Amino acid sequence: xxxxxxxxxxxxxxxxxxxxxxxxxxxxxxxxxxxxxxxxxxxxxxxxxxxxxxxxxxxxxxxxxxxxxxxxxxxxxxxxxxxxxxxxxxxxxxxxxxxxxxxxxxxxxxxxxxxxxxxxxxxxxxxxxxxxxxxxxxxxxxxxxxxxxxxxxxxxxxxxxxxxxxxxxxxxxxxxxxxxxxxxxxxxxxxxxxxxxxxxxxxxxxxxxxxxxxxxxxxxxxxxxxxxxxxxxxxxxxxxxxxxxxxxxxxxxxxxxxxxxxxxxxxxxxxxxxxxxxxxxxxxxxxxxxxxxxxxxxxxxxxxxxxxxxxxxxxx
Amino acid sequence: xxxxxxxxxxxxxxxxxxxxxxxxxxxxxxxxxxxxxxxxxxxxxxxxxxxxxxxxxxxxxxxxxxxxxxxxxxxxxxxxxxxxxxxxxxxxxxxxxxxxxxxxxxxxxxxxxxxxxxxxxxxxxxxxxxxxxxxxxxxxxxxxxxxxxxxxxxxxxxxxxxxxxxxxxxxxxxxxxxxxxxxxxxxxxxxxxxxxxxxxxxxxxxxxxxxxxxxxxxxxxxxxxxxxxxxxxxxxxxxxxxxxxxxxxxxxxxxxxxxxxxxxxxxxxxxxxxxxxxxxxxxxxxxxxxxxxxxxxxxxxxxxxx
Numbered sequence: 216x217x218x219x220x221x222x223x224x225x226x227x228x229x230x231x232x233x234x235x236x237x238x239x240x241x242x243x244x245x246x247x248x249x250x251x252x253x254x255x256x257x258x259x260x261x262x263x264x265x266x267x268x269x270x271x272x273x274x275x276x277x278x279x280x281x282x283x284x285x286x287x288x289x290x291x292x293x294x295x296x297x298x299x300x301x302x303x304x305x306x307x308x309x310x311x312x313x314x315x316x317x318x319x320x321x322x323x324x325x326x327x328x329x330x331x332x333x334x335x336x337x338x339x340x341x342x343x344x345x346x347x348x349x350x351x352x353x354x355x356x357x358x359x360x361x362x363x364x365x366x367x368x369x370x371x372x373x374x375x376x377x378x379x380x381x382x383x384x385x386x387x388x389x390x391x392x393x394x395x396x397x398x399x400x401x402x403x404x405x406x407x408x409x410x411x412x413x414x415x416x417x418x419x420x421x422x423x424x425x426x427x428x429x430x431x432x433x434x435x436x437x438x439x440x441x442x443x444x445x446x447x448x449x450x451x452x453x454x455x456x457x458x459x460x461x462x463x464x465x466x467x468x469x470x471x472x473x474x475x476x477x478x479x480x481x482x483x484x485x486x487x488x489x490x491x492x493x494x495x496x497x498x499x500x501x502x503x504x505x506x507x508x509x510x511x512x513x514x515x516x517x518x519x520x521x522x523x524x525x526x527x528x529x530x531x
Numbered sequence: 532x533x534x535x536x537x538x539x540x541x542x543x544x545x546x547x548x549x550x551x552x553x554x555x556x557x558x559x560x561x562x563x564x565x566x567x568x569x570x571x572x573x574x575x576x577x578x579x580x581x582x583x584x585x586x587x588x589x590x591x592x593x594x595x596x597x598x599x600x601x602x603x604x605x606x607x608x609x610x611x612x613x614x615x616x617x618x619x620x621x622x623x624x625x626x627x628x629x630x631x632x633x634x635x636x637x638x639x640x641x642x643x644x645x646x647x648x649x650x651x652x653x654x655x656x657x658x659x660x661x662x663x664x665x666x667x668x669x670x671x672x673x674x675x676x677x678x679x680x681x682x683x684x685x686x687x688x689x690x691x692x693x694x695x696x697x698x699x700x701x702x703x704x705x706x707x708x709x710x711x712x713x714x715x716x717x718x719x720x721x722x723x724x725x726x727x728x729x730x731x732x733x734x735x736x737x738x739x740x741x742x743x744x745x746x747x748x749x750x751x752x753x754x755x756x757x758x759x760x761x762x763x764x765x766x767x768x769x770x771x772x773x774x775x776x777x778x779x780x781x782x783x784x785x786x787x788x789x790x791x792x793x794x795x796x797x798x799x800x801x802x803x804x805x806x807x808x809x810x811x812x813x814x815x816x817x818x819x820x821x822x823x824x825x826x827x828x829x830x831x832x833x834x835x836x837x
Contacts, residue, residue, distance in 0.1 A: 247637055249644075294822050301569040301640060302821055305770060309814035312767075316811050427763065431648060438641055477652035484645025485627050488638045 219463050221344040223456045225416060228351035229409050231452035234436040235355075235362050235445070236405025241434070242443035243371060244398040245378030246296070247304040250311030252429035254403045256318050256422070257284045258410025263326040263420040273332030277411050284407025285400045287314075292399040296392065311430055318422045325421040332415045347416050354412060355449065358405065363445050365401075374398050375443070428477065432459075435480045438487055441494025450496065455480070536678045541796045547685040548754070549792020550692035554747035555769030556776070556784035557699065558740030564716040564779035565736050566632070571643035572623060573744055574766015575650035576616055578759060580745025581752045582658060584612040585665055597669045605668035609691075609749055613742040620741025621734045629730075647763075655759035662758035665749070688750045695746055696785055699739070703781060712736060716779070764810060768795075771817040777827030786828060791816065 233251055240248045258280040265276035295306045337346070365371045373394045376384040385391050414420055432455060440451030457464075458479050462471040487494065555577055562570045587608035592601050627646050631639040669687075673680040703709040714722040715732045723729045747769070748762070755761055768791065776787025794816060799809050820827065 241637075245637070247640060294818065298821055298825070301636075302774075302825070304640060305569065305767070305774075306818055306821060309767065309771075309817055313811050313814055316808055320805065320808055431644060434641070434644070472656045474652040474656040478649050478656070481645040481648030481650075481652065484648070485642050488634075488642040488645070489627070489630055492634065492638050 216464070218344075219460050221348060223453070223460050224348045225344060225351055226459070227449075227452045227456040228348070228355050229413050229416075230433065230436055230455060231355045231449045232351075232358060232409040232412065233406050233433045234440075234448045234452050235358050236402035236409070237433045237437045238402075238443065238445065238448045239362060239365070239374075239398050239405070240402035241437055242448070243366060243374040243378060244395055246395060246399065247301075247307075247434075248399065248402070249304055249308040249427070249430045249434065250291075250314065251402075251406045251433040252425045252427060253311035253314030254284045254288065254406025255410040255413070255429060256314055256425035257287055258407030259414045259420045259425075260318055260322075260410075261407065262411040262414040263329050266332075266414075267326050267329045270330070273330075273411075273415055277408065280407040280411040281404040282407075284410070285404035288400045288403025289396065292396045292403075296395045296399060308427070308430070311427065315422065315425050318425070323422065325419065325423075327419050329414060329418045329420070331418065351412055351416075354408065358408070359445055359449065366443075366445070370394070370397065378443075431484075432480060435484055437494075439483055439494060441496040444494065444496050447494055447496035451494070538797060538801075539679050541800060542793055543679055543681055543685065545793035545796030546789060547688045547792070548796060549772075549789035550689050551747050551751045551754075551765075551788075552769045552772040552792050553785045553788025554692050554695060554743050554750070555766060556773040556788045557696070557781065558744045559770050559773040560776070560778055560781060560784040561712075561736050561740050563773070564781075565712070565719075565733060566628070566639075568628070568636075568639050569643070569770065570628075570737075570740070571640065572627075572646040572650060573740065574762035574764075574769070575647045575654075576620055576623075576741045576762070577744040577748035577751070577766060578654060578757075578762035579619060579650060579748075580612045580616045580741075581665070581748035581757045581761065582654060583615050584608045584745065584749040585663060585752065585757050587611045588665070588668070592668075597667065601668040609746060612745040612749060616741040616745035617738035620737040620744075624734060624737040629733075651759050651762060658759060660759060662756040662761075664756055665752035667753065684753045688753070691746060691750060695743060699743070699781065702739075708732075708735065768810075768813045771813050771820075773827075774817060774825075775820050775827055777829040780827070780829045783827055783829035790828075 233255060236254070237248070237251055240246050261280040261283045262273070262276040265271050265279055266273055291307075291310050295303060295310065298306055332350075366375075373384070373389050374397075376387070376389055377391050377394050381391055436451040436455045437448055438451075439454055440447030440449070459476050461476065462468045465471075555573070558573050558576075559570060562568065562573070585608075588604055591604040591608065595601055623646055627642045628639050631642055667684060669683050671682050671684050673682045675681075703712060711722070711727045711732050712735070714725070714727055715729055719729055722732075747765075751761070751765055755765065769788065772788040772791040773784045774787070775790055776783025776785070778784075791813060795809065795812055798804070798812050802812075804812060
């Protein structure tokens with residue numbers, strides 16, 4: 216039982232990381248992308264190749280995975296992000312499938328026994344779940360704070376403006392394409408980081424595991440919690456993982472069919488759209504009155520004698 | 532076999548595949564024409580159609596060897612499956628899409644993804660995940676025209692698709708309800724003011740689209756076998772076909788489907804693409820079409836699309 220709770224914590228963390236990325240794309244900028252499984256796949260493969268084939272450290276593979284995934288996001292983002300709504304959704308879905316196809320053809324059997332990650336001589340072994348919980352949630356915390364800052368920064372406000380009304384945003388001098396691509400690349404990089412951490416935990420990579428199902432789970436996480444709300448996304452990740460491990464937790468693995476969780480995810484999407492499209496926690500409230508970010512407020516607080524907060528806000 | 536006949540053979544195979552894509556693409560395009568939304572669950576309706584067809588067919592014939600009766604039973608099961616899928620399509624529209632008609636554009640799309648997930652996993656739960664073969668209701672001995680071989684099942688696929696498309700074209704262009712449909716797709720509020728029952732038209736659109744998907748599913752079952760996730764890839768490719776032809780345009784979907792089928796059958800061997808990467812061709816085509824000519828071959832020029 217405790218075992219399953221620990222597993223839920225680990226996977227909730229991994230999915231929370233992915234969902235933070237998806238939230239940046241779908242929640243902030245309002246683009247429905249369905250290829251997080253592909254980004255996850257690239258991150259996992261990058262880590263596996265660096266740790267196993269080149270025998271380098273896990274800590275090196277983390278930025279490489281993020282950058283590689285971000286680059287792929289950039290390359291596929293530049294042509295596809297000109298598309299809107301439904302078209303973008305299908306194009307990204309197709310791209311996710313292409314990434315999986317290419318990965319499967321590149322290495323059909325995947326990678327096994329990837330070297331463990333270590334920190335100051337301590338080795339992260341898969342059976343020591345507690346260490347992984349700390350490791351993964353440390354990353355979740357870091358990226359939660361970073362993306363929360365992002366949402367309240369100039370970049371984040373521009374993304375939200377694009378989501379709310381593209382034409383209005385454009386006429387206010389916001390370079391829509393630029394912000395769409397930035398958002399997509401950041402979101403993609405988060406998928407890569409999640410893939411990297413998952414590989415560090417399972418120490419295996421199988422191309423068959425990066426199906427469309429993963430993308431839908433990530434999307435479901437964001438929709439369930441509340442699009443554009445950082446805390447809600449993490450709550451969503453917990454709920455999704457809890458549903459996923461429900462048969463094991465209740466000890467009813469024989470009674471509940473394997474498809475039950477997928478059916479529940481589908482139902483969740485429909486039900487949420489019908490009755491609570493803003494998600495459980497709803498949208499984050501933005502302090503439109505005060506355009507300063509928290510960091511700016513903090514620095515202003517310490518430099519009070521210099522008199523006056525810098526008027527920074529720009530177009531948004 | 533010379534290269535020319537080899538490619539002729541690929542074209543024949545592509546034509547069969549394309550006929551199936553066209554049938555399914557019609558459902559996407561009709562719904563898009565009226566509601567401006569992509570019915571993500573369409574591919575899974577196809578799968579349900581194939582399963583119902585298979586179940587009815589086996590219930591009627593058992594393990595009987597091909598005869599006149601099996602062929603009749605095949606068409607009966609196709610009819611049953613069409614009716615069942617039409618009802619399913621209307622039901623899905625009523626429950627999952629209708630309340631969201633005035634919502635934000637993302638909402639019905641997400642809801643459709645949910646429905647698609649429920650259908651495919653529900654089928655996996657009920658029928659199991661292993662794939663089943665759809666038995667041929669006739670002797671499937673290939674015939675030879677010159678050095679090109681064509682199987683009776685390919686002829687059936689093409690014949691049934693052509694009949695369905697002719698019927699649909701007749702319905703849309705010549706009947707009162709078809710006229711109402713065209714009017715609704717042109718301008719929904721105005722047609723409502725003219726006394727057209729828009730809700731009924733939308734229901735009917737879903738019913739027709741789903742019935743065509745059921746036919747497509749059964750015909751696809753000969754080539755692809757029947758399994759719960761068969762609809763995902765086939766449905767996506769049919770969507771690609773609809774986009775190639777110009778989404779929202781009925782003739783476009785037919786042309787796009789045939790074109791995609793031939794492109795896939797000819798393109799893969801021509802460019803030496805390994806079999807595992809065949810699906811990539813369709814998506815590469817999709818992305819190129821969306822970027823170069825998002826209105827497709829016959830589409831109307833609408834700015835909103837890009």
